[in-house]
Structures are given as structure tokens and as C-alpha cells.
Amino acid sequence: MIEHLIESGTSKAMHDLYGATVDERLIQIQKTRQEFEGDYTLVVFPLLRTSRKGPEQTADELGKYLVDFLPEVVDFNVIKGFLNLTVSDVYLHSFFVENKNSAYFGRKKAGTDEPVVVEYSAPNTNKPLHLGHVRNNLLGWSVSEILKASGRNAVKVNLVNDRGIHICKSMLAWQKWGQGKTPESEAIKGDKLVGDYYVKFDKAYKKEIAKLVESGMGKDDAALQAPLIIEAKEMLKKWEQGETETRDLWQKMNSWVYDGFDVTYNRMGIDFEKVYYESETYLLGKKLVNDGLEKGVLFQKEDGSVWCDLSDEGLDEKLLLRPDGTSVYMTQDIGTAQLRYDDYHPSEMIYVVGNEQNYHFDVLKIIMKKLGKEWAENIHHLNYGMVELPEGKMKSREGTVVDADDLMDEMVETARKTTEELGKFGDFSAEESGLLYEMLGLGALKYFILKVDPKRTMLFNPKESLDFNGNTGPFIQYTHARIKSVLRKAESQKIDFRNESKNLNPLQSKEKNLIKILHDFPQTIQQAAENLSPALVANFAYELAKEYNQFYHEFPMLKETDETLRASRLALSEFVANTIKTAMGLLGIAVPERM
RNA sequence: GGCCCCGUAGUUCAACGGAUAGAAUAAGGGUUUCCUAAACCUUAGAUACAGGUUCGAUUCCUGUCGGGGCUACCA
Numbered sequence: 001m002i003e004h005l006i007e008s009g010t011s012k013a014m015h016d017l018y019g020a021t022v023d024e025r026l027i028q029i030q031k032t033r034q035e036f037e038g039d040y041t042l043v044v045f046p047l048l049r050t051s052r053k054g055p056e057q058t059a060d061e062l063g064k065y066l067v068d069f070l071p072e073v074v075d076f077n078v079i080k081g082f083l084n085l086t087v088s089d090v091y092l093h094s095f096f097v098e099n100k101n102s103a104y105f106g107r108k109k110a111g112t113d114e115p116v117v118v119e120y121s122a123p124n125t126n127k128p129l130h131l132g133h134v135r136n137n138l139l140g141w142s143v144s145e146i147l148k149a150s151g152r153n154a155v156k157v158n159l160v161n162d163r164g165i166h167i168c169k170s171m172l173a174w175q176k177w178g179q180g181k182t183p184e185s186e187a188i189k190g191d192k193l194v195g196d197y198y199v200k201f202d203k204a205y206k207k208e209i210a211k212l213v214e215s216g217m218g219k220d221d222a223a224l225q226a227p228l229i230i231e232a233k234e235m236l237k238k239w240e241q242g243e244t245e246t247r248d249l250w251q252k253m254n255s256w257v258y259d260g261f262d263v264t265y266n267r268m269g270i271d272f273e274k275v276y277y278e279s280e281t282y283l284l285g286k287k288l289v290n291d292g293l294e295k296g297v298l299f300q301k302e303d304g305s306v307w308c309d310l311s312d313e314g315l316d317e318k319l320l321l322r323p324d325g326t327s328v329y330m331t332q333d334i335g336t337a338q339l340r341y342d343d344y345h346p347s348e349m350i351y352v353v354g355n356e357q358n359y360h361f362d363v364l365k366i367i368m369k370k371l372g373k374e375w376a377e378n379i380h381h382l383n384y385g386m387v388e389l390p391e392g393k394m395k396s397r398e399g400t401v402v403d404a405d406d407l408m409d410e411m412v413e414t415a416r417k418t419t420e421e422l423g424k425f426g427d428f429s430a431e432e433s434g435l436l437y438e439m440l441g442l443g444a445l446k447y448f449i450l451k452v453d454p455k456r457t458m459l460f461n462p463k464e465s466l467d468f469n470g471n472t473g474p475f476i477q478y479t480h481a482r483i484k485s486v487l488r489k490a491e492s493q494k495i496d497f498r499n500e501s502k503n504l505n506p507l508q509s510k511e512k513n514l515i516k517i518l519h520d521f522p523q524t525i526q527q528a529a530e531n532l533s534p535a536l537v538a539n540f541a542y543e544l545a546k547e548y549n550q551f552y553h554e555f556p557m558l559k560e561t562d563e564t565l566r567a568s569r570l571a572l573s574e575f576v577a578n579t580i581k582t583a584m585g586l587l588g589i590a591v592p593e594r595m
Numbered sequence: 596g597g598c599c600c601c602g603u604a605g606u607u608c609a610a611c612g613g614a615u616a617g618a619a620u621a622a623g624g625g626u627u628u629c630c631u632a633a634a635c636c637u638u639a640g641a642u643a644c645a646g647g648u649u650c651g652a653u654u655c656c657u658g659u660c661g662g663g664g665c666u667a668c669c670a
Contacts, residue, residue, distance in 0.1 A: 028611080028612095028613080030611080030613080033614070033615090035614090035615075036614080041613095041614090043613060043614095045613075045650060045651075048650085055650085079614070080614065081613085081614085081650080081651090082613080082614060122670090124670065161670060164669080164670070165669075165670095166669070166670070278670095305668070314598090315598095315666095316666080319667085319668055321668090322668050323668075324668090326668085328667090328668065328669085328670085329667095329669070329670050332670090354664095355599090355600070355664070355665095356663095356664055356665065357665085357670090358599065358600085358664085358665070359598085359599080359664095359665050359666070360665090360670095383600095385600085385601085385663095386663080386664080388663085392663085393663080393664090418633075419633085422632090422633065424631085424633085440633090448607095451608070451609095452607090452608065453608090453609085455600085455601095456600095456601080456608090457600085457601070457662095457663070457664095458607085458608085459606095459607070459608095461606095461607090467607090467619080467620065468633055469619085469620080469633055469634090470618080470619040470620060470633095471607090471608075471609095471618060471619045471620085472619080472633085474633060475619095475633065475634085477633085478631080478633050478634075479633095479634090481631075481633095482630085482631055482633095482634080485630075485631060486630050486631090489630065490630090527611095535608095535609090539608095539609070539618095542618085542619095543618095546618085549634060549635070550634095550635070550636095552630080552634080552635090553626095553634070553635045553636085554635090556629075556630070557630060558630045559629075559630070594631085595631085595633075
């Protein structure tokens with residue numbers, strides 16, 4: 001790539017001109033800002049110490065050297081300490097010709113070496129997926145696809161939290177008040193049905209606590225002694241003992257939830273190569289903890305509970321087994337990590353989990369290392385920010401949770417309304433328009449979420465429907481459809497633009513800009529993979545679409561009489577459309593042929 | 596209390612320590628006998644505050660103020 005050429009050219013120049021080898025990091029290449037002439041800019045300030053000359057003079061000398069030395073660099077100008085270099089049309093044009101028909105442009109073939117295992121989604125089986133899961137799911141899926149496109153061997157896995165006291169709560173509530181209702185009998189998604197009983201439990205439990213407090217009991221005691229919670233704990237014990245009736249109920253209700261999740265996952269377009277269940281890993285976790293106890297890495301308290309002392313790391317003690325021997329969240333994660341390591345021997349284990357769990361993952365890593373697992377070094381927590389509502393954090397108790405299915409429904413409905421208001425495509429069949437609305441609604445949602453830097457807390461306002469204009473998914477989808485429409489017309493006019501080999505020289509500024517942006521795509525994917533940030537890909541797609549729309553507005557294609565120009569512009573358009581499709585594909589967003 | 600993260604136009608988001616802080620929306624003004632106006636052009640609008648480091652700070656350091664998270668025998 002051209003940046004590397006300039007970099008190594010500069011390095012050589014520094015050596016030849018000033019007789020010194022400079023640190024690579026001092027050579028800073030960036031894209032020249034629009035308001036200046038040139039394509040790439042070298043910042044010379046860091047090099048002054050070596051050149052022992054003023055910024056202008058150093059830049060001037062380097063500029064002359066680079067123009068002489070690199071055929072790709074044809075001109076330069078110096079403004080203050082900035083050396084602006086102009087890249088030759090020949091270079092850009094050959095890049096264009098070489099890559100325009102490549103189906104894999106920008107991507108590498110996914111690797112086959114030691115995998116990067118990406119865990120994401122990680123739902124509980126006691127309630128439906130909500131907006132928080134949506135960000136998690138989209139991020140995890142997209143990061144995995146970006147890693148693959150960057151040449152890594154990424155594997156997507158899910159970890160279902162299918163056991164524990166919270167699951168027993170919904171089971172108990174259903175047993176008590178469910179009257180044998182099923183998703184079929186109620187015509188409701190299984191995850192929703194189970195979630196309802198979880199809520200019912202919580203309400204009844206709260207009532208019991210209130211009653212006990214009224215009768216003079218302390219709040220904490222009441223929470224422990226309410227009959228419902230005692231019953232739930234007993235159920236958990238029965239579950240751990242493998243009691244048939246409890247296990248059957250558990251299996252039945254979990255399978256309802258999985259059916260519901262599958263519907264949501266499918267619609268969202270996300271998938272997993274492997275699904276882990278905590279019910280299958282917690283025993284391994286317990287075993288590892290007991291091993292650690294034997295080795296003396298962990299310690300036991302008088303009541304029988306097992307702990308890890310983290311004071312040498314400046315942290316507290318961490319409970320790993322309760323006095324009754326049952327496991328906690330951390331115990332399960334220890335088991336899951338070990339199992340996953342045994343399964344894949346990954347070069348890296350990425351956990352896509354919200355930043356509220358930073359502490360948990362710090363501790364997990366430390367404990368694994370204490371247990372002698374060297375590979376714990378490869379655990380990486382991709383901690384993304386929360387999705388907040390205007391009134392703050394989502395709270396299920398206050399009913400402010402945005403349900404994932406409802407959200408998708410609303411987006412698709414907005415897509416329908418918007419399209420109808422614009423009066424487009426009366427010739428679409430019901431099926432075609434249904435598919436289009438789905439594509440646009442989900443495109444708007446996915447882009448809205450993925451364009452934000454994963455690390456940042458983001459805001460979602462359910463009262464305002466997401467925009468379809470401006471920096472949005474539909475804008476980019478529209479650009480793609482628009483190009484496809486022109487290409488269809490060109491084809492029907494028998495214009496052969498794909499085999500055009502003549503030159504596009506001299507490049508108009510908009511054409512040059514487009515090619516420069518396209519030229520960046522492979523690096524953008526690498527960068528997005530390094531930073532685990534789909535936002536970089538989203539921003540790229542937007543920039544490309546925006547630049548294309550300006551080009552589209554300014555330059556006619558089908559009406560262009562110069563056949564060479566016409567063919568070249570059509571080929572450039574197709575290149576843009578394909579690249580948009582690839583970039584959006586990495587975000588899990590489909591692009592339509594017409595809209 | 597301790598630890599961690601975050602404060603950028605009215606609003607939602609950008610900006611490897613680099614040039615005059617970019618977009619989008621919302622507000623004002625324009626462009627359709629022309630390949631899709633979900634577009635394009637245009638006007639106005641922001642780095643919480645105070646120090647420090649640096650040739651250069653939205654970015655790094657310190658403090659103040661403001662917001663969020665963690666600090667569970669929940670996950």
C-alpha cells in the first residue's frame with residue numbers, strides 16, 4: 001500500500017539525507033485534509049531532531065527526495081511542518097483496474113491457524129432478549145466476521161446461563177400458577193412465556209418480603225426467609241441432585257426459551273458455531289476449584305466456603321464455592337474457560353461482555369493464572385458500553401426494558417411507513433416489499449448501534465424512531481440500490497463496462513477521491529480487527545457512500561458520450577457498490593438491489 | 596469510602612498527540628423537463644472548568660465540578 005511505500009521511502013531519505021536511521025514511529029503518514037492540495041501528508045516535526053534543520057527546509061528536502069525516489073509520488077508542497085504529497089494517477093488507476101473485479105477485495109481468506117474464540121450473547125434462560133443483548137449480539141457477530149476478513153480464524157460461540165437460582169424462580173412460578181400453559185396454548189414465544197413467570201415470581205416474592213417486614217422482621221432477614229425463596233432454593237438443590245421431576249421441568253421450560261431465542265437470533269442474522277451451557281461446565285469449575293484448594297492456591301473458611309485471596313493484587317477475597325458447596329458465577333466461568341481451552345487451544349479468547357463486568361473478568365484472569373493456567377494471558381474482555389435510555393439505565397423492574405423482538409418489529413414497521421410515504425415501488429409484490437422492509441428496518445437498527453465506538457455508552461430513545469436519512473443504514477443501502485439501478489440500465493443498453501481496460505486519466509477530483517477511499521478498505525478492515533471495532537467499518541461505508549453520492553450528482557454516466565469515460569465511471573460505480581456490500585456485510589447488514 | 600469509565604454544536608455520533616475540531620439530525624436558504632430527491636448544494640452552531648507537559652493537547656498528567664459503573668454467598 002502507498003502509505004508503506006512513503007514510509008519506507010522517508011526512512012531511506014532520512015538515511016541518505018541526514019545519515020541517520022529513525023524510529024518507524026516517528027514517521028507519521030496521514031491523509032491530507034480536504035482543504036489542502038495533496039493526497040498524503042508526512043508530519044515532519046518528529047524528524048527535526050534528526051535532520052537538525054527547520055521544518056520547512058526538512059519538508060522541502062524530503063519532498064524532493066520522495067518525488068525523485070518514488071514513481072508513485074509526483075508532486076509535493078509544504079505548509080508549515082506538513083509535507084503534502086500528491087500520488088500519481090497511474091498508481092491509483094492501476095489499483096482500480098487490479099481490484100475492481102475482485103470478489104474478495106479488502107478481505108483476506110479466513111485463517112486456519114489457532115482460532116480466536118469469540119464468546120458473545122450469553123443469555124439467561126429466564127427472560128427474553130432486550131436492547132442490551134442486541135448491542136452485544138451485533139457486536140459479537142460483526143467483530144467475528146471482521147476478524148475472519150482480516151485473516152484470523154475466528155470462531156463464534158455462545159454461553160447459555162441455563163442453571164441457577166434465577167432459573168428456578170421462573171420454574172417455581174410456572175409450577176404454582178402456570179396451570180399447564182405452554183407457548184403453543186398461549187400462542188406466545190417461549191422466552192416470553194417463561195419471562196412472564198419470572199416476573200410473577202418477583203412480584204409475589206416482594207409481597208412476601210413486605211409482609212414479613214410489616215410484622216417486624218428486618219429487610220435482609222425477610223429477603224432470606226420469605227417462603228418463596230426458600231422453596232426456590234430447595235428446587236435448586238433438587239436440581240443439583242438430579243431429581244427427575246425438577247430436571248424434566250427444567251428441560252421443558254429451557255427448550256421453550258431456546259425456541260424463542262432461535263427466532264430472535266435468526267431474525268437478527270446472528271449465529272454460533274458452538275453453544276456452551278453452564279449446566280455442563282459448572283461441575284468442571286467446581287473440580288478446578290477443589291484442585292486449587294488441594295494445591296493450596298485457594299483456601300477454605302470455617303463454614304466450608306472456598307475463597308481466592310486476591311490481596312496480593314490489591315483486591316479483596318473472592319468466593320468460589322458457597323458453604324453448601326454450590327457454585328457461583330465465577331466458578332462456572334472458570335469451568336467454561338477451561339473447557340473452551342481444551343476444545344480449541346485458542347490463540348485468543350474474546351469475551352464480549354458489558355463493561356459493568358470489568359471487575360469480574362479481571363478477577364477471572366487472575367484466578368486462572370493462580371490455578372496455573374498460563375493461557376489465561378490470552379483472555380481478552382471486549383467490554384462495550386451500556387445502551388442507555390433517556391431516563392437512564394434500563395431496569396426490568398421498572399418496565400423500561402426495550403424488548404428485542406418488539407424493537408425489530410417497530411423498525412420494520414417504520415421502514416414500511418417511510419417507503420409508502422415516499423410512494424416507491426408499487427410494482428413490488430407483497431413478498432418483495434416485506435423483504436425490503438425487513439432489510440431496511442434491521443439495517444437502520446444495526447447501523448445505528450454498530451457505528452458507535454463499542455467502548456462508549458450510547459443512548460437510544462425509543463420514543464423517536466430511528467432516522468432513515470443522513471448517516472444511517474438506509475442511506476448507505478440507498479446508495480447501493482441507486483448504483484445497481486444504473487448498472488441494470490447500462491446492461492440493458494448493452495454497454496460493456498466490465499472489460500474496459502482503457503485509461504480513466506486524467507482523474508477528476510471526485511473520481512480520485514473515490515478511488516482513494518476504496519484504496520483504504522483493506523487497511524480499514526485490519527484496523528477494525530485490531531481494535532475490535534465495527535464502528536470503523538461503519539464509518540468507512542458511510543464515507544464511501546457519501547462521496548459516491550456527490551460523484552453521482554456531478555458526473556453523468558449513461559448520458560456521457562465519451563465511451564471510455566462512460567465505461568470507466570460505470571466500472572467505478574460497480575466497484576463502489578461491491579465494496580459497500582462487503583463492508584455492510586461485515587456489519588450484518590444486507591443491501592437491496594432496488595429501494 | 597475505595598476502584599474504574601465518561602463529559603465535544605440544541606440532540607446523536609467522529610477526530611494514531613498534528614494543520615482552520617469533522618458528520619448527521621433539528622433550524623434557515625436553495626437544486627427535479629437530468630442515470631432513484633431515502634439524494635445534492637448552502638447559512639449558522641461545540642471540546643465542562645483551572646493548571647501542567649509539548650514545537651503542537653479534544654487526546655497525556657494533576658485538581659475541581661458533573662454523569663455512569665463496580666465494590667453480591669445475582670448472573
